[in-house]
Amino acid sequence: MAAFCAPYIAGTDANRTIKEEIVAVINRQSARKRISVTDLINPRQRFFERTHPEVQPSPERRQAMMAGTGFHEAFGRAVSTEEFVEQLVEFQEIVGKIDIYENAPVELKTTGSIPSNVFWRIDHVEQLGMYCTMVDRPMGYLLYYARAEYGRQPELRAFDLEFTDQSAIAAEMVRRRDLLREALRTGEPGRLPQCAWYGRNCDFADICGCAFAEPLVRMAGPNTAQVSENPDLAARLMGSITFEKPGPEIKLNDLVFPRKAAFRRAPGEEEEEADAQERMASLQRQGFDQMLGDAVWYGFPGASKRVPVTLGPIRASVLLFKGAPAILRTNKGQKEMVERKRLAEVFPHYIDRLGFECALANSERGRLIVYYSLIHDDKFMVYDIWFKNLGAIRAEMERRLDLLESGAPPEQLPACQPPWMVKFCDYKDRCGCGEGAG
Ligand code: SF4
Ligand code: SF4
Known part of the structure; x- marks a missing residue:
């Protein structure tokens, strides 16, 4: 199964210009630390x-x-x-x-x-x-x-x-x-x-x-x-301040991994700690992914800004990089760069996250920056992805949100993507991952 947003991809370009600009910034930065x-x-x-x-x-x-x-x-x-x-x-x-x-x-x-x-x-x-x-x-x-x-x-x-x-x-x-x-x-x-x-x-x-x-x-x-x-x-x-949360908060990523979120929100479940992606935001990250993030955040004066977005109770911010919502991901599984046409199949979670951010920011173009940590020489790619019918993407987000808010049973929510997630999922024994989920 591919990303929910797969049918809404109107085109994907590898943006070499931006990639080369980022490389130039990284080279400058690593000289200066x-x-x-x-x-x-x-x-x-x-x-x-x-x-x-x-x-x-x-x-x-x-x-x-x-x-x-x-x-x-x-x-x-x-x-x-x-x-x-x-x-x-x-x-x-x-x-x-x-x-x-x-x-x-x-x-x-x-x-x-x-x-x-x-x-x-x-x-x-x-x-x-x-x-x-x-x-x-x-x-x-x-x-x-x-x-x-x-x-x-x-x-x-x-x-x-x-x-x-x-x-x-x-x-x-x-x-x-x-x-x-x-x-x-x-x-x-x-x-x-x-x-x-x-x-x-x-x-x-x-x-x-x-x-x-x-x-x-x-x-x-x-x-x-x-x-x-x-x-x-x-x-x-x-x-x-109200520090007492009325219930587990719903985050934007919960709409990307909705079934997991449904399990987590079920009575008696513990809140998860901040997800890795939030920790990634820390200035204390190390290594090439830090340099890549720094280059995007700081290397182009005025080109990166955070824009607040909301969907019902979800409050998030989208990074606009050179005018388009952008997400940066470090991939630790692929030994070769993924072909453009296979992105939604190999990285459905990246595509859905980006599609959702684009729907919230009302931007048809999104930018996915993937750092392939297993490939030598600090290989990364900048993909410009064009989405059509943002309204339909938003409608699906609202549907998932409604289900989560109403406490619908997990099996009513789409199974999380990509399928290998099941191996690392705490709920795998009771989930029935993928069976009849839609
Ligand atoms: S077992 Fe699979 S579908 Fe079910 S919650 Fe875990 S990752 Fe999601
Ligand atoms: S606190 Fe630690 S790092 Fe700092 S000076 Fe002492 S031993 Fe060194």
Whole structure:
């Protein structure tokens, strides 16, 4: 079985022009090594993360790293609107993603306990200071949210921070950027400063040699950042948030894999953790797919933007790249590039996702960028796919959504595509995958 959208494909072109433009950007970028704000917070640790992927974080640290994944976006959407959430910014070849940026950058931290003095978490202050500097705003907001845990009530505190010496922040950003780039280029971390949490348990303590590293030069501190708590803002934000979800949320991808979603939404089932695709969005991705994503996001000034789309309760955003909805996918199964005419058969989930995004964005053309990780030399393809009858695609999305919302039994929903998914599916024993599904 092919993609639902297969009959609605009016044509597919391999877009060589865009592919070559992306290659040129990637070549430029890999010469310069793109650096993100989060790389600059503790550049020494980031060096080891990038150069020693074999050192895996401890389960506790992994959990701490994952805490808040997805929550930031949900929080942002609850208190702001899609166009201001997760804003991508660039400054001096440094990229950053601001949680919410309307008039001033907002940085949200989820934490077990809220520090009573924000300078105890100087890394948070520096991060916000960097964002303010990147968008040339003196003020930003630091929000701390402690989730409800062990019977404790959730708590939100807001702080206004005004940075009085942004030129010092900019200079230190560029200095750390250059030190990190140089270390990555030479493989030599010697000149990288100690991390903010130097001395406390770190996965790289055995290989770091940080006892001999110079201390981190602070970008901002009590002399250059004025802090005042803003209880009114905290109260206002708390008032606008409903953290209790009425039921498992329906996401755009649930319409692509509707039967799985029906199982997941059935009473007694656990919510899945954020899907891999959401994690892919992280600036911390590694390897070629990161470079590809970065090239599309940042390599063409003004050519990429996120556009909010909705379908009933589903709120999503579509990446418009050079005027067309675009999805980037890393394929780990194909050893050869897939012929254009077989895309809907081999990659039905990519095609349906793209078709659905096109229907929501009302664009007949969509762009599928596939990175074939098994093919040597970083092979990727840019396919321009033209869809006809967007109304019919949208009608099918609405039908799937209605079924999911009404709690229809999974067998009434189309089986997930491609069929190999069944091997990895938790519901395979009770699904009857494909039998009589339509
Ligand atoms: S051992 Fe210390 S300085 Fe080295 S990466 Fe870890 S925290 Fe940073
Ligand atoms: S077994 Fe197949 S059709 Fe059924 S939920 Fe899993 S992937 Fe979807």
